[in-house]
Amino acid sequence: MPDAILSLSNITKQFGSLLASDDVTLDLRPGEIHALIGPNGAGKSTLIKQIAGEIQSDSGNIHFDGQLINEFDAVARSRMGLARTFQVSSLMPEFSVLQNVMLARQSVSGKVFRFFRPVLGDKSLVEPAMAQLERVGLADRAQMRAADISHGERRQLEMAVALALEPKAFLLDEPMAGMGPEGSKRLTGFLDGLRAQAPILLVEHDMDAVFALADRISVLVYGRIIATGTVDEIRGNEDVKRAYLGEEA
Numbered sequence: 001m002p003d004a005i006l007s008l009s010n011i012t013k014q015f016g017s018l019l020a021s022d023d024v025t026l027d028l029r030p031g032e033i034h035a036l037i038g039p040n041g042a043g044k045s046t047l048i049k050q051i052a053g054e055i056q057s058d059s060g061n062i063h064f065d066g067q068l069i070n071e072f073d074a075v076a077r078s079r080m081g082l083a084r085t086f087q088v089s090s091l092m093p094e095f096s097v098l099q100n101v102m103l104a105r106q107s108v109s110g111k112v113f114r115f116f117r118p119v120l121g122d123k124s125l126v127e128p129a130m131a132q133l134e135r136v137g138l139a140d141r142a143q144m145r146a147a148d149i150s151h152g153e154r155r156q157l158e159m160a161v162a163l164a165l166e167p168k169a170f171l172l173d174e175p176m177a178g179m180g181p182e183g184s185k186r187l188t189g190f191l192d193g194l195r196a197q198a199p200i201l202l203v204e205h206d207m208d209a210v211f212a213l214a215d216r217i218s219v220l221v222y223g224r225i226i227a228t229g230t231v232d233e234i235r236g237n238e239d240v241k242r243a244y245l246g247e248e249a
């Protein structure tokens with residue numbers, strides 16, 4: 001079994017009397033899509049936030065790329081190559097589509113700028129940024145303001161920004177949300193290929209996408225992982241059917 005790039009051991013997080021993460025242990029291995037599913041309020045987003053460093057766990061350890069990262073803040077984790085995407089806040093709406101990707105590129109280029117202007121004038125960033133836009137199918141929108149593109153295109157742009165960061169792992173929180181059937185299909189195909197670049201921890205309610213993509217699935221219910229396994233194992237698991245999948249499986 002290949003070494004995990006990301007591993008959580010015995011993570012707990014309590015909000016008042018609510019145990020949002022209850023002794024969670026899971027890992028993400030090279031080349032895989034590991035889906036995290038579960039009912040509303042099960043604690044999926046809370047877990048992603050702890051991995052990304054946005055909220056602190058009460059106990060447990062998180063290792064990423066061979067290091068214990070419990071004490072690292074979100075910026076440090078993202079610099080290490082942990083890419084959290086599909087947060088609209090990560091885009092700059094007034095900048096062009098191309099400029100958004102250029103800004104992401106410069107953050108990994110090692111150059112430090114205090115202001116945006118020098119970045120946007122750096123011609124060496126244009127070509128790699130355009131290449132990322134080509135990959136996600138957004139090259140023809142390069143000069144539009146990020147604020148003016150469609151919802152689906154914004155998702156593609158977030159993906160291009162994530163790619164530009166050259167991450168070692170992706171954390172994707174409901175990428176299919178708000179997408180039409182056509183958009184979901186396109187994104188599913190894209191994510192399928194993306195796992196070759198970096199493994200993906202995928203939180204998603206769209207079960208068609210999860211069953212099509214996941215190498216492994218973990219099921220979270222009331223903050224606890226009740227099962228981890230392949231698509232077939234999870235579909236056939238009686239506890240999972242009772243707690244979440246019901247007729248859907």
Ligand SMILES: Nc1ncnc2c1ncn2[C@@H]1O[C@H](COP(=O)(O)OP(=O)(O)OP(=O)(O)O)[C@@H](O)[C@H]1O
Pocket residue numbers: 015018020038039040041042043044045046047
């Ligand atoms: N900052 C907070 N303070 C108090 N309670 C919180 C906080 N954040 C989340 N919760 C609670 O923790 C539980 C888990 O929430 P979380 O958003 O992680 O679930 P989820 O599985 O992502 O749900 P969904 O599928 O609806 O997005 C919920 O009961 C939620 O109300």
